[in-house]
Amino acid sequence: MNLYVLTLSVLFTLSQQVPSSEKCTCELSHSQKVFPHDKLQTAEGNATDCNSRITPQKTLELESLLLGLERRLDQLHTDMSILEAEDDGQLYGVLSLYIIENEMTEIKLLLDKLNRTTLGHQDLTANTLLQLEDLKKDMDELQTFDSMQVVKGRQDNKHLKADLKDCRTAINSTVAPTHPTQGTCPHGHLLNITGPRVYTAGEYPGSYPFGAWGRDPEPEAGKESWYWLVMLTSSNIYAHYVRLYSSLSALIIGVSTPGNVQIHSSNPTTNTIQGPNVVLYGGALYYNCYNKDAVCRFNLTSKTVTTSQLPAGTRYNSKGNFCRLDECYSYTDLDLATDESGVWVIYTTTQDYGNLVLSKVEEGQQPTLGQTWHTSVFKQSVTNTFMACGILYATRYVSKSTEEIFYSFDTSTGKENFNLGILINKMSSNIQSLNYSPVDQMLYTYCDSKMVSYKVLFG
Ligand SMILES: *[C@@H]1O[C@H](CO)[C@@H](O)[C@H](O)[C@H]1NC(C)=O
Ligand SMILES: *[C@@H]1O[C@H](CO)[C@@H](O)[C@H](O)[C@H]1NC(C)=O
Ligand SMILES: *[C@@H]1O[C@H](CO)[C@@H](O)[C@H](O)[C@H]1NC(C)=O
Ligand SMILES: *[C@@H]1O[C@H](CO)[C@@H](O)[C@H](O)[C@H]1NC(C)=O
Ligand SMILES: CC(=O)N[C@H]1CO[C@H](CO)[C@@H](O)[C@@H]1O
Numbered sequence: 001m002n003l004y005v006l007t008l009s010v011l012f013t014l015s016q017q018v019p020s021s022e023k024c025t026c027e028l029s030h031s032q033k034v035f036p037h038d039k040l041q042t043a044e045g046n047a048t049d050c051n052s053r054i055t056p057q058k059t060l061e062l063e064s065l066l067l068g069l070e071r072r073l074d075q076l077h078t079d080m081s082i083l084e085a086e087d088d089g090q091l092y093g094v095l096s097l098y099i100i101e102n103e104m105t106e107i108k109l110l111l112d113k114l115n116r117t118t119l120g121h122q123d124l125t126a127n128t129l130l131q132l133e134d135l136k137k138d139m140d141e142l143q144t145f146d147s148m149q150v151v152k153g154r155q156d157n158k159h160l161k162a163d164l165k166d167c168r169t170a171i172n173s174t175v176a177p178t179h180p181t182q183g184t185c186p187h188g189h190l191l192n193i194t195g196p197r198v199y200t201a202g203e204y205p206g207s208y209p210f211g212a213w214g215r216d217p218e219p220e221a222g223k224e225s226w227y228w229l230v231m232l233t234s235s236n237i238y239a240h241y242v243r244l245y246s247s248l249s250a251l252i253i254g255v256s257t258p259g260n261v262q263i264h265s266s267n268p269t270t271n272t273i274q275g276p277n278v279v280l281y282g283g284a285l286y287y288n289c290y291n292k293d294a295v296c297r298f299n300l301t302s303k304t305v306t307t308s309q310l311p312a313g314t315r316y317n318s319k320g321n322f323c324r325l326d327e328c329y330s331y332t333d334l335d336l337a338t339d340e341s342g343v344w345v346i347y348t349t350t351q352d353y354g355n356l357v358l359s360k361v362e363e364g365q366q367p368t369l370g371q372t373w374h375t376s377v378f379k380q381s382v383t384n385t386f387m388a389c390g391i392l393y394a395t396r397y398v399s400k401s402t403e404e405i406f407y408s409f410d411t412s413t414g415k416e417n418f419n420l421g422i423l424i425n426k427m428s429s430n431i432q433s434l435n436y437s438p439v440d441q442m443l444y445t446y447c448d449s450k451m452v453s454y455k456v457l458f459g
Pocket of ligand 1: 111112115116119
């Protein structure tokens with residue numbers, strides 16, 4: 001610490017004297033008082049302490065609830081408008097009133113949960129506030145004491161570093177090669193991921209470490225605001241029902257209407273779900289069929305299952321998994337995905353030497369495999385994939401708190417990019433499922449039994 005101060009003051013003196021001669025002389029001038037480094041260190045320690053108390057999880061929990069409430073109120077407003085339009089001057093329809101009443105109940109539950117969460121954080125916040133005030137006083141004192149401008153120097157450094165980073169990022173984003181515009185994509189190209197936006201334990205906190213959730217991009221009429229959840233309830237491998245929620249807030253507070261839609265009463269058996277990377281599209285669930293190298297489609301309305309066989313050589317039954325470092329995510333052989341153009345399946349085969357293969361799933365009476373693309377990225381070096389605007393994206397594990405979208409494959413040009421460097425800010429280590437929703441341009445992830453979503457930025 002002393003050395004640091006010495007260097008600073010030497011630099012300070014130097015900069016004043018350099019122009020005068022060829023020789024550099026340094027004059028060490030001592031200020032009257034010695035800078036109280038111990039005090040600065042204590043203040044720094046206290047600030048770190050404070051930071052760790054206000055964890056991102058706590059803030060997010062509140063934000064998710066508020067977001068849920070916001071969406072819910074919008075919906076209520078829409079429903080009220082419909083109700084008012086229906087009003088013939090007499091009485092509102094009984095059915096409409098019943099719907100509104102249900103919504104009010106849900107909103108009340110949401111407010112209660114918000115209240116509980118807020119109260120829970122109040123002590124913490126009050127404490128932290130006091131500490132912050134104390135810290136501020138300390139820092140003000142230090143700043144007046146700071147004859148050698150150490151604190152100010154550090155602040156300037158911080159600003160400089162931030163500016164430098166902004167500058168670099170700006171340079172990179174202008175220099176980065178852009179893909180040709182996609183005919184099917186209205187938003188441009190994926191630039192960045194922000195969030196999490198939603199972070200919630202949902203109805204069964206911590207019970208099922210594997211699963212998936214999201215929104216149907218092609219919902220049936222009246223189900224536009226619905227959310228779905230599939231948890232692997234048997235051995236962390238199998239599932240046999242889709243759980244539905246009438247809104248985001250309903251999912252957050254854990255009130256499921258209309259409840260479960262069952263594929264089969266027992267689990268596992270023929271046609272039950274195997275592995276976490278499932279998607280709901282057009283009122284049907286697409287998933288890896290139990291014990292088969294095939295895509296299953298379960299129609300939630302007719303409750304029937306139709307299948308589409310994958311090519312011979314397709315790895316299944318946990319033989320072609322996504323991996324992080326030396327650990328693999330079991331039964332992730334098939335990854336179903338949605339984007340603007342429909343449903344896709346990502347997998348690997350023996351003849352592709354374990355590299356990712358991508359096929360379009362064509363809808364229709366029976367799902368069939370459409371065009372197929374072969375990539376040169378090894379599936380075991382990838383933690384998950386998703387599709388957006390006809391481009392396949394793959395992620396890899398960086399650290400407990402960071403996942404990186406490192407790879408893309410453009411189906412319109414066949415071009416691969418191994419150097420994307422887009423980071424995802426994780427709330428815990430493992431992402432068990434990851435899918436893009438073209439309705440709201442969000443990424444939906446299931447992350448160590450939490451439901452987490454992110455906003456995708458295009459440009
Ligand atoms: C929040 O909860 C507290 C304690 O349970 C209660 O006294 C208070 O009335 C509640 N506030 C609201 C707005 O519901
Ligand atoms: C900019 O790109 C270069 C080369 O790809 C990379 O080394 C550097 O880390 C990037 N900087 C930022 C801020 O992304
Ligand atoms: C991407 O988003 C993150 C988180 O919001 C932000 O820190 C970063 O600067 C963004 N990067 C670019 C290139 O915009
Ligand atoms: C599901 O079944 C219903 C009723 O038989 C039918 O109208 C609908 O088109 C089916 N959906 C899909 C995706 O096959
Ligand atoms: C304001 C505050 O919390 N100050 C604390 C900073 O940390 C030291 C010890 O590390 C405590 O003694 C202070 O009370």
